[in-house]
Amino acid sequence: MKERFLPLNIALLLPDHPLLEEDFYLKVGDRFVLLRKKDIPLTPERINRWKEVGVKSIYLRAEARNAYLLHLYNQMEETLRSNAQQEEKAKLIYGVSEFVTERIIEDLSEEVVRLAKDFVGECLKHLREQPDLLHLVIRNMSHDFLNQVHSNNVFFLATGLALFLGMEKSEVEKVSLGALFHDLGKTKLDPQILKKPGRLDPYEWTEVKRHPLWGKELLKSQAKGLPEEVVRMALEHHESKDGTGYPLRLFGEEIHPYSMMVKICDVFEALCGIRPYREALPPFKALLFMKEGMIHKFDRELFKAFVTFLGPEYYNKLLKK
Ligand SMILES: [Fe+2]
Ligand SMILES: [Fe+2]
CATH class of the missing domain: 1.10.3210.10 (Hypothetical protein af1432)
Incomplete structure (x- = not known):
């Protein structure tokens, strides 16, 4: 079966994350072009270089990408309570939310409805506590x-x-x-x-x-x-x-x-x-x-x-x- 690749916003890449030991691709027209082999270290410098040349999303295997996004969701509470920059937090909450929305559209199962309800509860807790986050998200919406x-x-x-x-x-x-x-x-x-x-x-x-x-x-x-x-x-x-x-x-x-x-x-x-x-x-x-x-x-x-x-x-x- 042909492998399916899905995009991941570059803002969500965490350097050297074990779940990102994957080949990365760029989408050029209808084709996928290899950007990074999985054994090449994913350093902050490398990520920054991609950002500098205008890469917005990288593509990786659908399964690996979804597992990574689910992991980000599970870590969301911790990250949002950390002293990470507000911009980073806003990107995380927006990215995770887009993932949840995508799941709803793709497969409306009981599990997805539960995920949506959990996510909304979790998300509201933080948006209530940090109203500036919401405005940051809205200002930077794609x-x-x-x-x-x-x-x-x-x-x-x-x-x-x-x-x-x-x-x-x-x-x-x-x-x-x-x-x-x-x-x-x-x-x-x-x-x-x-x-x-x-x-x-x-x-x-x-x-x-x-x-x-x-x-x-x-x-x-x-x-x-x-x-x-x-x-x-x-x-x-x-x-x-x-x-x-x-x-x-x-x-x-x-x-x-x-x-x-x-x-x-x-x-x-x-x-x-x-x-x-x-x-x-x-x-x-x-x-x-x-x-x-x-x-x-x-x-x-x-x-x-x-x-x-x-x-x-x-x-x-x-x-x-
Ligand atoms: Fe609408
Ligand atoms: Fe509508």
Whole structure:
């Protein structure tokens, strides 16, 4: 069987780690090119040299990469409590979270649901204790159009918003889980439609609009043990306050406030993200677009809270507009 290789963010490489005694590859087009043979020491200097020449991710055997990421997760508590630099901690929590999101998308088993719940609990503990970590993560988010990158970013944004609103622990947990699982239904969508480098035709658009219902069905049948609100966030995150959303065309208060929170974060992330058919917007432009062109679709107070949570540089600028 052909070996499968998966990427690992270079920021997550720990020098001379025994689990990284693996051949490393670079992806060039469709090919994998050997970067380092496993017996060549993985020194800090070597890692830095790769960073200097612009290497963002290295590829290694899928099995070894997943075992390493799981190990990082198990060590997360210790690392986050250590005196490592905040930037390093932010990269670790973001990388581990992306791994969890990827697992959800790839294989929605009971074990993965448990992993997601454990991770959210663990993650919230640290984000509550170290709010600067959350802002560091948000400032350094990558904006790929991959489903797991999007869901991961929405997870940090929605968690940040929930913490900012001073919601209770169990409520924040629900919002965080809802954000992680909100686009699960996209796993049933034809990948050609998801990756299409252009505007969608009416048929493709109808298919895309089905993903909230698919998400609800998947969560109900395969991810038992998640709170009911998580299912609602998956189902309602494209509904709009003015009744123009999908799939149910709900109005105002019919939409659960958590779904509205995920929706605001989702739109913001999608606008900031690189998409095959358009340029990414810088965060302020995304917020301005949301305020001037879409405000009737959102709960105003929640939108205001979201902007305030992102920071005064956005809030003050928007107020002046
Ligand atoms: Fe969605
Ligand atoms: Fe989304």
